Amino acid sequence: MDAMGIAARRASQSLATVDSERRDRALRSAAASLREHRGDILEANAIDMSEAMARGLSPPKRDRLMLDTARVESMASSLEAIADLPDPLGRVLAEWERPNGLQIQRVAVPLGVIGIIYESRPNVSSDAAGLCIKSGNAVILRGGSESFHSNHAIHACLKTGLEAAGIDTDAVQMVPTTDRAAVGYLLSSMGDSIDVVVPRGGKNLIRRVQDEARVPVIGHLEGICHVYLHEAADTEMARQIVVNAKMRRTGVCGAAETVLVDRGAAQRLLPVVIAALQDAGCEVRGDETVRSMVAGVAAVAEQDWSTEYLDAIVSIRVVADIEAAIEHIGQYGSGHTESIVTGDDDAAGHFFRNVDSAILMQNASTQFADGGEFGMGAEIGIATGRIHARGPVGAEQLTSYKYIVRGNGQVRP
Amino acid sequence: MDAMGIAARRASQSLATVDSERRDRALRSAAASLREHRGDILEANAIDMSEAMARGLSPPKRDRLMLDTARVESMASSLEAIADLPDPLGRVLAEWERPNGLQIQRVAVPLGVIGIIYESRPNVSSDAAGLCIKSGNAVILRGGSESFHSNHAIHACLKTGLEAAGIDTDAVQMVPTTDRAAVGYLLSSMGDSIDVVVPRGGKNLIRRVQDEARVPVIGHLEGICHVYLHEAADTEMARQIVVNAKMRRTGVCGAAETVLVDRGAAQRLLPVVIAALQDAGCEVRGDETVRSMVAGVAAVAEQDWSTEYLDAIVSIRVVADIEAAIEHIGQYGSGHTESIVTGDDDAAGHFFRNVDSAILMQNASTQFADGGEFGMGAEIGIATGRIHARGPVGAEQLTSYKYIVRGNGQVRP
Numbered sequence: 001m002d003a004m005g006i007a008a009r010r011a012s013q014s015l016a017t018v019d020s021e022r023r024d025r026a027l028r029s030a031a032a033s034l035r036e037h038r039g040d041i042l043e044a045n046a047i048d049m050s051e052a053m054a055r056g057l058s059p060p061k062r063d064r065l066m067l068d069t070a071r072v073e074s075m076a077s078s079l080e081a082i083a084d085l086p087d088p089l090g091r092v093l094a095e096w097e098r099p100n101g102l103q104i105q106r107v108a109v110p111l112g113v114i115g116i117i118y119e120s121r122p123n124v125s126s127d128a129a130g131l132c133i134k135s136g137n138a139v140i141l142r143g144g145s146e147s148f149h150s151n152h153a154i155h156a157c158l159k160t161g162l163e164a165a166g167i168d169t170d171a172v173q174m175v176p177t178t179d180r181a182a183v184g185y186l187l188s189s190m191g192d193s194i195d196v197v198v199p200r201g202g203k204n205l206i207r208r209v210q211d212e213a214r215v216p217v218i219g220h221l222e223g224i225c226h227v228y229l230h231e232a233a234d235t236e237m238a239r240q241i242v243v244n245a246k247m248r249r250t251g252v253c254g255a256a257e258t259v260l261v262d263r264g265a266a267q268r269l270l271p272v273v274i275a276a277l278q279d280a281g282c283e284v285r286g287d288e289t290v291r292s293m294v295a296g297v298a299a300v301a302e303q304d305w306s307t308e309y310l311d312a313i314v315s316i317r318v319v320a321d322i323e324a325a326i327e328h329i330g331q332y333g334s335g336h337t338e339s340i341v342t343g344d345d346d347a348a349g350h351f352f353r354n355v356d357s358a359i360l361m362q363n364a365s366t367q368f369a370d371g372g373e374f375g376m377g378a379e380i381g382i383a384t385g386r387i388h389a390r391g392p393v394g395a396e397q398l399t400s401y402k403y404i405v406r407g408n409g410q411v412r413p
Numbered sequence: 414m415d416a417m418g419i420a421a422r423r424a425s426q427s428l429a430t431v432d433s434e435r436r437d438r439a440l441r442s443a444a445a446s447l448r449e450h451r452g453d454i455l456e457a458n459a460i461d462m463s464e465a466m467a468r469g470l471s472p473p474k475r476d477r478l479m480l481d482t483a484r485v486e487s488m489a490s491s492l493e494a495i496a497d498l499p500d501p502l503g504r505v506l507a508e509w510e511r512p513n514g515l516q517i518q519r520v521a522v523p524l525g526v527i528g529i530i531y532e533s534r535p536n537v538s539s540d541a542a543g544l545c546i547k548s549g550n551a552v553i554l555r556g557g558s559e560s561f562h563s564n565h566a567i568h569a570c571l572k573t574g575l576e577a578a579g580i581d582t583d584a585v586q587m588v589p590t591t592d593r594a595a596v597g598y599l600l601s602s603m604g605d606s607i608d609v610v611v612p613r614g615g616k617n618l619i620r621r622v623q624d625e626a627r628v629p630v631i632g633h634l635e636g637i638c639h640v641y642l643h644e645a646a647d648t649e650m651a652r653q654i655v656v657n658a659k660m661r662r663t664g665v666c667g668a669a670e671t672v673l674v675d676r677g678a679a680q681r682l683l684p685v686v687i688a689a690l691q692d693a694g695c696e697v698r699g700d701e702t703v704r705s706m707v708a709g710v711a712a713v714a715e716q717d718w719s720t721e722y723l724d725a726i727v728s729i730r731v732v733a734d735i736e737a738a739i740e741h742i743g744q745y746g747s748g749h750t751e752s753i754v755t756g757d758d759d760a761a762g763h764f765f766r767n768v769d770s771a772i773l774m775q776n777a778s779t780q781f782a783d784g785g786e787f788g789m790g791a792e793i794g795i796a797t798g799r800i801h802a803r804g805p806v807g808a809e810q811l812t813s814y815k816y817i818v819r820g821n822g823q824v825r826p
Contacts, residue, residue, distance in 0.1 A: 013743070013769065016769065017766055017767060096788060098786070098787075098788055102777055102781065102786075104787060104788075106804075109769070111799050111800070112799055191623075195798075195799050195800065196799075196800055210604075214627075216629055216798075216800045217629075234822070237822040240822065240824050241822065241824060243824075244824035244825060245824075248824070248825055330426070348819070352817050353430055354430060356426065356429065356522070356815070357815065358815055358816065359815070359816045359818060360815060360816065360817055360818065361817075361818040361819075361820065362818070362819050362820060363819070363820045363821050363822050363823070364515055364818055364819075364820030364822075364823045364824075365823065365824045365825050367824075367825040368515060368818065368820075368823065368825055373511070373515075373825065374511075374517060374816075375509060375511055375517075385608075385629075386524050386525055386608050386609075386813040387524070387608065387609055387629040387800065387801045387813070388800045388801040390813050390814055390815065390816075391519075391814075391815070391816045400799040400800070400803050401803055401804075402769070402770065402771055402772070402773060402803060402804070403771065403772045403773065403787075403803075403804050404765050404773055404774075405772060405773065405774040405775070405777055405781065406761070406774075406775050406776070406777075407774065407775060407776045407777030407781075408776055409647070409650040409653065409654065409776050409777075410776070410777045410778065410781065411653050411654060411656075411657035411658075411661070411777075411778045411780075412657060412661055412778050412780040412781055412786065
């Protein structure tokens, strides 16, 4: 592991000075290599899948592990899409001149070495490495043990891409073991060679990373996202947004888990919204007021408000007003994404100022909480912490900066 | 400590919505209170100073602990200067529109709760709290035990300022104990209530913070800063910059510790530069080539290259060319600040691209590495890490951001 760290640091130093044309060429060559070696990748994945069956991996986990022709093609085209993004490096983030004539620029540079720890989703190997190459960072990948063979087949293609562009192949390394202790060592003892760790996966993985990490972490804990139907919400818009935010995909972190409804609009909105949710196959749990207005609603328990279902279940509460909605979100939310549905822009402004989440929306589905939907091309995850990056983490968020100061002989008095 | 953390979180939530006029009023009122209670502060400081004498504190440490009328006035005027800065909150950092009509803004918000751990320098209590109030953050201060009484007198003035502006006084709290275990608890067990810790002090303090912290840290380890005299350096400019970078103040982190000189210009530059350093009272240590060219130079040892003297000592090395200079800085530097002296802008550009430090200068003294000199008004320190902030950390660097997304009913396909 130490040798990997040293190699990664060295590779990051040379990668930092590789121009954007060569980094993009590495991405396109890796995409071509993924297509060319699709057979090898699917064979490796078949080994992982049969071991996963033997070990009794749950169907949703097997689905995430499984690769087919379309999924390999999607990994390749993602790398090409990342290559098409503007170069995140060298951007002049700010510049100004001092009264003494010093000219100061703040310029984007790579973070350095990034550790990515993720579950058994082989596509993450390719997506995450792609974003790191794009942003000039070396990366150490550590995927879930069930995806071991798939990851190594994909890693070989990524290395082929780096070689084709004349980039040190240590820029993308993969921990060559399924030993869980390797993760602990990476988190606790590699502070000199890893600048930041990005965990990507469920609550248990992220909690473990945050507990053990002695290196900086960019991650999100969970997405308990709210849709708040303000009294000035349009009925049809409320219906569409709630159903989409909850049911488009229930397993993503931007899926809504709780709907809050203003008391003054509950009689108008709830019957329509709940019928639509139930038609879409969603189990509805409501507080007493909700149940007094609409039949067929289960009782909500206190713990529902702080549960990330990631499933076709929603909790609904009637609130006195916008202040009560803001208070509910402050108490139970996870700081991820919340949407207010309202025709009243002043109410939306109040909501934006007083709710402290990474992403706040007006009249839009929380399922837009995604780097691709934000126009970032791709994302490595959604950060709910407040340090360095918040919200979708794309190539731009994987950069740091340095100051360039130009003078003509200035000394400090 | 837990109660302080809970109170700080609550205060940060209310402070985040306080407008800039009231935050600035708190700063000006605190400045007035410092002036009004100057007598109390000096009395408290006299107690600290006499205890420091009895405990045999070193003269430089006693100097940093000591307050007088001028230093209290300087604390007050610093708070006023911070109040005069533009509001770092609410700035629209970026905005764009998506093809589906969603309008996205990235808007600056406070970080939340900041822990500041510092040595026995009472002015830091006021400067650091001032920057935190300006940027809408609650702060937990933990100063060195020798400054206990001074800090509490200053804290009382800061609270008076908050009260005058109607801000929850828990926004600025001070750990009410000199127990070292309090620091450990703050670093290891308050991750839920502290968003980031900023250590301010010497190497031992910062090393302890980085070793023990389970919360994010913004800090700098040391400043081994270099001045590189390129072969196209003007002799007189080289002389002035080297003397200023080394000798203006030797105890600051931006002071130069090593001078690198191109072999091709060594005969021209070294006699002038070394004579000027010696005239200014600096001990010069040089490699064999330096000693073969100039008399009265001590021999440098390997460990000199990685020593932050913080004293009137300089190490000088003759290098083959710019590549050798870049390699030396990569091997021995601490990523803080380096300056190249050259009339050749292409050489400067090459140096900027290939040296990985927070601040890179051309033809200017490294002692400009300072938030005030950068025009940031004040700084809480210089960050040498790569996460979140790098270089001078001012009010703007104590912010995070959130996304505001405005739609008109968009749902995700």
